[in-house]
Amino acid sequence: MTSFDTIQDLWNLQNKPNITSSKPGELIEPVEKGLRKIKTKQYWTIGILAISVVLFAWYIGRFTGLKATWFHTGILFMFLSLLLRLLIESWSLVSMSRIDIRNDFLNYTRHMSRFYKSRKMIHYVATPVILAFYIAGFMLLLPVFKSSFSTAFFVYIIISGGGFLVFFTFLMIKEIKKEINMLDWLREIDNQLL
Amino acid sequence: MTKKKEQFAIIYEQHHARVFKMCKAYFKGDEHTANDIVQEIFVKIWQHLDTFRNESLISTWIYRITVNCCLLHTRKLSVKKEIIVEKVHDTEEQEYNPLVEEQLQKMYVCIGQLVETDRLIITMILEGMRYDEIADIMGISSDTLRVKIHRIKKKLANCVQL
Numbered sequence: 388m389t390s391f392d393t394i395q396d397l398w399n400l401q402n403k404p405n406i407t408s409s410k411p412g413e414l415i416e417p418v419e420k421g422l423r424k425i426k427t428k429q430y431w432t433i434g435i436l437a438i439s440v441v442l443f444a445w446y447i448g449r450f451t452g453l454k455a456t457w458f459h460t461g462i463l464f465m466f467l468s469l470l471l472r473l474l475i476e477s478w479s480l481v482s483m484s485r486i487d488i489r490n491d492f493l494n495y496t497r498h499m500s501r502f503y504k505s506r507k508m509i510h511y512v513a514t515p516v517i518l519a520f521y522i523a524g525f526m527l528l529l530p531v532f533k534s535s536f537s538t539a540f541f542v543y544i545i546i547s548g549g550g551f552l553v554f555f556t557f558l559m560i561k562e563i564k565k566e567i568n569m570l571d572w573l574r575e576i577d578n579q580l581l
Numbered sequence: 582m583t584k585k586k587e588q589f590a591i592i593y594e595q596h597h598a599r600v601f602k603m604c605k606a607y608f609k610g611d612e613h614t615a616n617d618i619v620q621e622i623f624v625k626i627w628q629h630l631d632t633f634r635n636e637s638l639i640s641t642w643i644y645r646i647t648v649n650c651c652l653l654h655t656r657k658l659s660v661k662k663e664i665i666v667e668k669v670h671d672t673e674e675q676e677y678n679p680l681v682e683e684q685l686q687k688m689y690v691c692i693g694q695l696v697e698t699d700r701l702i703i704t705m706i707l708e709g710m711r712y713d714e715i716a717d718i719m720g721i722s723s724d725t726l727r728v729k730i731h732r733i734k735k736k737l738a739n740c741v742q743l
Contacts, residue, residue, distance in 0.1 A: 493720030
């Protein structure tokens, strides 16, 4: 008897698993409920986002007018950069959900790698551009803020705006690092199978 | 019960224990994580059951989902963080044998020391699955699989030395 046969015997000796995950019927019901909930939530999210965009456009058109001023360009830059980020993230979510879990392991790992490679491109190309546009938009608003608000409030806007940017950038860097680590790990998994 | 529910019930009955053992070994003996991931696997199976077209064995289809879910879940656990092997004996009806439990624990520790893909392969081997089916699940050739299995068995035997 080899050492591995001993391991095999030991494996076979294992007790029956402690099933805490209930009966199949009990499992199906919450699953179906959960899936319906997720779909409803997705529709609500899309609806709310669409309404927000329309309302924002209406507000600009109605109360400030679509004029070619630095102020409006600034608002437009900030708005478009946020919208672009939102679209990219939604596209990423869809792409991720389209990776077929029924694939064989190697194929699945490779699809995941491709997904994270595309995310890397987003982080290295799109994210800096979006951030630059957002900052540029904010800077364009500053002269108007300076002339419209008190010095104290203007300083507050600069500090809070700057603080938000630093915080947001920190979060993004953290997320980027996590995704790059994931890509490296998937490559390692791929190499393990070769 | 609808046809889908009946089919799911049969799958659950036939494969739950094996899927659980695979997950438990993959997650280094952690029953709690294994239970969570097993639920997730059966949710996926339920979601995709309509798309199963008998192009492969149902077991191959199930274990593909299993290994991919394990991979996904490893990521969620922010990977490589050590899962401590706790008690292995909290199951019902069978006699508690401290020697066997100790050996089982050692076995889980050794399986846990293997790289992710080796861990998946060895659990399928230990579950007595056919080589061609494992190759199909992992997406590699049978020859590559044979070489890998030989190496994994050697590594595991060296580590366990019961």
